[in-house]
Amino acid sequence: MTQIILAAQAQGGGSMSFIIMMVAIFAIMYFFMIKPQQKRQKEIQNFQNSLAEGAEVITGGGIYGIVKKIDLATGIIEVKIADGVVIKVDKGYVFKDPSSTPQQQK
Numbered sequence: 001m002t003q004i005i006l007a008a009q010a011q012g013g014g015s016m017s018f019i020i021m022m023v024a025i026f027a028i029m030y031f032f033m034i035k036p037q038q039k040r041q042k043e044i045q046n047f048q049n050s051l052a053e054g055a056e057v058i059t060g061g062g063i064y065g066i067v068k069k070i071d072l073a074t075g076i077i078e079v080k081i082a083d084g085v086v087i088k089v090d091k092g093y094v095f096k097d098p099s100s101t102p103q104q105q106k
Contacts, residue, residue: 047096051077060093067094 055067065079075091
């Protein structure tokens with residue numbers, strides 16, 4: 001029992017290294033997880049704010065369509081998903097169509 005107490009007292013300087021390690025882990029998480037997510041959110045918001053009629057989009061439910069009408073006052077967008085079929089979607093649930101952007105060759 002006394003050996004455990006002596007070992008704990010001998011590691012008194014370990015608390016500073018623990019704090020440094022925790023700060024390093026937080027910094028790594030920030031730069032590899034939080035910062036890129038904030039960047040993606042900003043890109044999505046910029047796309048939603050710059051929507052125009054005729055843009056190809058994907059709704060939050062995974063429906064592909066073309067923007068037909070935008071009502072900025074209510075934040076509702078009418079999306080044509082087939083001939084004669086137009087749905088109303090909230091502006092926050094409309095995303096950029098990935099097939100409309102050029103993809104890199106593998």
